[in-house]
Amino acid sequence: MRKILFLPVVLTALLLAACSSDPQPPASKGQQLSDLQRAYQNRAITAEEYEEQKEKILDE
Numbered sequence: 001m002r003k004i005l006f007l008p009v010v011l012t013a014l015l016l017a018a019c020s021s022d023p024q025p026p027a028s029k030g031q032q033l034s035d036l037q038r039a040y041q042n043r044a045i046t047a048e049e050y051e052e053q054k055e056k057i058l059d060e
Contacts, residue, residue, distance in 0.1 A: 032057045 027035070033054065040050040 029057055029060065 036045075036050060036053050036057065039045050040047070045053070
């Protein structure tokens with residue numbers, strides 16, 4: 001009987017441990033600016049949006 005209960009308990013513990021892993025650290029300013037520039041070059045954002053976001057990143 002104990003063996004039957006042991007496996008689900010262990011699997012549940014492993015799943016919960018995987019869910020609680022540390023989140024990725026925030027991107028550096030350089031990475032944020034690089035991503036922003038790429039978005040602008042790919043025309044995903046306007047020049048105005050690019051400038052606004054760039055100022056926000058640099059002011060952080």
